Amino acid sequence: MVVVTVVGLGSMGYGMAQALLRAGADVYGCDVDAGRVERLVREGGKQAPLAEAAGKSDILVSVVLNAGQTETVLFGQDGAADALRKGAVIVSCATVPPDFARDMAARAEAQGLHCLDAPISGGSVKAAEGQLSIMASGTPSAFEAASPALDAMAATVHRLGDEAGMGSAMKSVNQLLAGVHIAAMGEALSFAVTQGLDLRRVVDVISVSAGTSWMFENRAPHVVDADYTPRSAVNIWPKDLGIVAQIAERAGLPVPVTRAALGQFRAAAEAGDGDTDDAAVTRVYTRAAGIKLPGDA
Amino acid sequence: MVVVTVVGLGSMGYGMAQALLRAGADVYGCDVDAGRVERLVREGGKQAPLAEAAGKSDILVSVVLNAGQTETVLFGQDGAADALRKGAVIVSCATVPPDFARDMAARAEAQGLHCLDAPISGGSVKAAEGQLSIMASGTPSAFEAASPALDAMAATVHRLGDEAGMGSAMKSVNQLLAGVHIAAMGEALSFAVTQGLDLRRVVDVISVSAGTSWMFENRAPHVVDADYTPRSAVNIWPKDLGIVAQIAERAGLPVPVTRAALGQFRAAAEAGDGDTDDAAVTRVYTRAAGIKLPGDA
Numbered sequence: 082m083v084v085v086t087v088v089g090l091g092s093m094g095y096g097m098a099q100a101l102l103r104a105g106a107d108v109y110g111c112d113v114d115a116g117r118v119e120r121l122v123r124e125g126g127k128q129a130p131l132a133e134a135a136g137k138s139d140i141l142v143s144v145v146l147n148a149g150q151t152e153t154v155l156f157g158q159d160g161a162a163d164a165l166r167k168g169a170v171i172v173s174c175a176t177v178p179p180d181f182a183r184d185m186a187a188r189a190e191a192q193g194l195h196c197l198d199a200p201i202s203g204g205s206v207k208a209a210e211g212q213l214s215i216m217a218s219g220t221p222s223a224f225e226a227a228s229p230a231l232d233a234m235a236a237t238v239h240r241l242g243d244e245a246g247m248g249s250a251m252k253s254v255n256q257l258l259a260g261v262h263i264a265a266m267g268e269a270l271s272f273a274v275t276q277g278l279d280l281r282r283v284v285d286v287i288s289v290s291a292g293t294s295w296m297f298e299n300r301a302p303h304v305v306d307a308d309y310t311p312r313s314a315v316n317i318w319p320k321d322l323g324i325v326a327q328i329a330e331r332a333g334l335p336v337p338v339t340r341a342a343l344g345q346f347r348a349a350a351e352a353g354d355g356d357t358d359d360a361a362v363t364r365v366y367t368r369a370a371g372i373k374l375p376g377d378a
Numbered sequence: 379m380v381v382v383t384v385v386g387l388g389s390m391g392y393g394m395a396q397a398l399l400r401a402g403a404d405v406y407g408c409d410v411d412a413g414r415v416e417r418l419v420r421e422g423g424k425q426a427p428l429a430e431a432a433g434k435s436d437i438l439v440s441v442v443l444n445a446g447q448t449e450t451v452l453f454g455q456d457g458a459a460d461a462l463r464k465g466a467v468i469v470s471c472a473t474v475p476p477d478f479a480r481d482m483a484a485r486a487e488a489q490g491l492h493c494l495d496a497p498i499s500g501g502s503v504k505a506a507e508g509q510l511s512i513m514a515s516g517t518p519s520a521f522e523a524a525s526p527a528l529d530a531m532a533a534t535v536h537r538l539g540d541e542a543g544m545g546s547a548m549k550s551v552n553q554l555l556a557g558v559h560i561a562a563m564g565e566a567l568s569f570a571v572t573q574g575l576d577l578r579r580v581v582d583v584i585s586v587s588a589g590t591s592w593m594f595e596n597r598a599p600h601v602v603d604a605d606y607t608p609r610s611a612v613n614i615w616p617k618d619l620g621i622v623a624q625i626a627e628r629a630g631l632p633v634p635v636t637r638a639a640l641g642q643f644r645a646a647a648e649a650g651d652g653d654t655d656d657a658a659v660t661r662v663y664t665r666a667a668g669i670k671l672p673g674d675a
Contacts, residue, residue, distance in 0.1 A: 179573055202587055214587060239583045241575075250573035251583055254566050258589030261562040261635065268635050269554045272622065275629035276476055276547035278538075286536045286548055290499055290511060292555030294591035325569065332572035334667040338558065338565050341638040370631040 082107050083229045086134040086141045088154050088161070090117040093174070093201060094144030096208030097234050098126060101142075103211065104233035109134035135164035140230045141171050144201070147320060148177040155185065167193035170226035174201045174215075176256060176321050178328055179246035186219065186245030195223035198245035199231075200252035204312060212236040216255070218247035253328060256321040257339050262296035263318070264342035267363035269297075270304050274372050280305045303360035307376025315362060316355040318346035379404050380526045383431040383438045385451050385458070387414040390471070390498060391441030393505030394531050395423060398439075400508065401530030406431035432461035437527045438468050441498070444617060445474040452482065464490035467523035471498045471512075473553060473618050475625055476543035483516065483542030492520035495542035496528075497549035501609060509533040513552070515544035550625060553618040554636050559593035560615070561639035564660035566594075567601050571669050577602045600657035604673025612659060613652040615643035 083106050087098040090112040101108045102125050110121035111131045122128050131154070135141055141161050143154050151173055155162045161171070171189050173182065173196065182198040189196035197219040207213050213234050217224070218241040224231075231238050241247040269292070273283045284301045287293055303309060322343040329336040345365050352368070354361040367374050380403050384395040387409040398405045399422050407418035408428045419425050428451070432438055438458050440451050448470055452459045458468070468486050470479065470493065479495040486493035494516040504510050510531050514521070515538040521528075528535050538544040566589070570580045581598045584590055600606060619640040626633040642662050649665070651658040664671050 204588075216583065216587075237586070239579075241579065241583075247573075247575065250570070250575050251580065253573070254570045254575065254580055255584060255587050255589035257566045257569055258562055258584065258591070258594065259587075261565075262559065262589070262591060264635050265555055265558040265562075268558075268633050269551050271631055272554055272626055272629075272633065273547070273551045275626065275631050276544075276550070278544065278547050278551065282536075282538065283548065283551055286513065286538075287552060287555065289534070290513075290552050290556075291501075291592050291596070292552035292559070294555070294559060294594075295588050297555065297591075299588070329569055329572065332569075332667060332669075334568055334572050334663060334669070336565050336569065337638040337641060338561050338635060341634040344634060366631060370629060372629075372631070 083140065084138045085109070085230055086111060086138040086161070087144060088131065088141065089144040090114070090121060091144065092205035093208045095121065096205050097142060097144060097213070099124065099209050100211030101230060101233045102126060106229065106233065109138065130159070131161055132159045132164040135161040136166065138165065139169055140227060141165060141169065142174065142230055143171065144174045147175055148181045151175050151177060151185065156188065162189055162192055162194060165194055168195070168226070170195035170197060170223055172197045172199050172227050172230055174199055176200050176252050176324065177249050178324055179249040179253070182249040183244070183246040195220065195226045196245060197223045197227045198248035200248055202252070202255060207236070215239065216241060216248045216251040218242045219245050253325050257325045259296055260318045260322045260346065261338055261342045262294040263300055263359055264345045264362055266297045266301050267345070267360070267366055270301060270363055271366035271370060271372065274367065274374065275370060280375065300360040303358055304363050305375055307374065309358040309361045311356060311358045313359050314356050315346055315349045315359045318359060319343065319350055322346060380437065381435045382406070382527055383408060383435040383458070384441060385428065385438065386441040387411070387418060388441065389502035390505045392418065393502050394439060394441060394510070396421065396506050397508030398527060398530045399423060403526065403530065406435065427456070428458055429456045429461040432458040433463065435462065436466055437524060438462060438466065439471065439527055440468065441471045444472055445478045448472050448474060448482065453485065459486055459489055459491060462491055465492070465523070467492035467494060467520055469494045469496050469524050469527055471496055473497050473549050473621065474546050475621055476546040476550070479546040480541070480543040492517065492523045493542060494520045494524045495545035497545055499549070499552060504533070512536065513538060513545045513548040515539045516542050550622050554622045554633070556593055557615045557619045557643065558635055558639045559591040560597055560656050561642045561659055563594045563598050564642065564657070564663055567598060567660055568663035568667060568669065571664065571671065572667060577672065597657040600655055601660050602672055604671065606655040606658050608653060608655045610656050611653050612643055612646045612656045615656060616640065616647055619643065
């Protein structure tokens with residue numbers, strides 16, 4: 082029986098741990114929130130300090146928020162890299178700069194570990210169903226070592242090359258587009274309000290027109306229904322579009338559309354909507370224009 | 379037999395005239411380019427000066443570039459409005475500000491004419507197939523009078539209300555999104571180049587991920603194939619996103635994402651790519667960053 086440690090039992094990580102349990106793996110859950118770990122134990126998971134869990138695992142899946150947390154989990158005090166047995170594999174799922182992913186893999190490999198740069202996409206529902214999309218790169222040995230976990234967690238694994246970094250690069254391309262499309266959705270719906278259009282009709286018409294996007298079809302209904310339950314939070318975007326802007330600047334590439342969207346998500350977070358569904362970026366527009374959305378008093 | 383005049387035999391108007399001919403209408407073609415009119419005559423169309431053609435028509439379909447040209451066609455010297463018989467209908471298909479559409483309809487109605495605010499979407503191929511999407515608003519009488527032409531030209535007619543202006547407003551919402559998505563596509567592919575990603579792989583992965591859009595799936599392959607044959611030209615976007623920015627400003631709505639995209643299309647036009655396929659907006663990025671796209675020497 083394959084032994085897997087999942088670090089980070091947030092909305093994505095918890096679902097991935099459930100999918101691993103369903104696939105028959107022995108799953109240790111680690112999280113700063115003890116309640117999440119206890120919940121996983123009630124569902125059949127195991128509990129141990131990170132280093133102890135890692136020492137017993139074939140695969141360590143890290144599903145933390147960013148590069149800083151990934152660094153701490155792997156290479157911090159009592160971190161996983163020193164505890165994992167030689168030949169074990171790290172599957173790193175946070176959205177991180179490609180340079181960080183390359184450096185992480187080099188350090189892990191120097192310790193006799195495999196490392197897969199494996200950002201995830203699909204949302205918490207698909208995570209729990211084991212139907213994620215994973216944008217992965219790493220050595221063939223890393224893919225082979227990780228395959229029991231990948232099979233359990235993902236509907237699609239995009240293999241993007243033998244080197245760590247390419248997975249993170251593709252994820253950043255996706256986040257650039259996804260973030261811009263959400264901001265554009267908010268801009269377009271606000272614009273529609275100023276023109277007296279019915280937003281339900283706008284969603285119906287645009288969804289079958291050339292202006293549609295995956296994010297428009299997914300997020301615009303949240304605005305129409307005034308339902309800002311956070312399926313994906315505003316706070317994701319200052320982080321992920323910030324990474325895009327930072328990488329692009331290093332490469333000498335101007336990204337004005339990304340920067341405009343980034344500014345709107347930062348404004349949404351500053352207005353107190355950081356933990357709200359990211360469709361709430363629309364409110365940045367309507368507040369500025371003094372217009373009303375569905376649900377506004 | 380219904381008699382229709384089509385004014386503006388460009389890539390959209392010519393196809394619409396063909397679709398009307400196929401549907402059995404008597405079709406007059408008017409265009410400043412005599413060659414296009416002659417070509418339509420060889421396919422069964424008729425030729426006459428605008429006022430004479432309008433005087434014989436039940437329906438006048440105006441498929442010119444913008445509000446200025448629409449104004450000239452309808453209300454300029456020897457224009458169509460004075461020549462059309464009472465009860466005839468104007469179907470105005472240019473992308474224009476909603477205020478212009480409302481004013482146009484009011485003036486036409488004051489002359490005893492019907493007027494449909496009916497911007498089109500779908501591209502030249504669907505125009506020729508009679509499979510356009512039309513975002514239309516106007517009085518029930520205007521819809522009824524226009525129906526033989528709508529039936530011949532469109533797969534879908536979105537009925538957006540009894541007042542002119544709503545069709546144009548919806549079209550502008552669509553153009554806001556479509557234009558932003560094309561610029562974002564260019565930004566994302568350029569970003570991918572800086573990260574060493576293979577663009578064909580990027581198109582494959584993004585097309586099945588949350589970052590996809592109708593425009594990404596339609597335009598990104600043009601960049602990958604280095605095929606900038608103009609199916610829809612860069613020059614459309616300074617015009618259409620300019621209308622969005624202008625309307626939004628009047629409504630007190632900031633549209634920073636639209637403005638960022640508008641800036642990139644203006645830069646593309648200024649660099650000499652105005653008549654090129656709009657996917658060429660990508661070159662604005664790669665020139666700035668000194669990187670290469672497929673097809674670049």
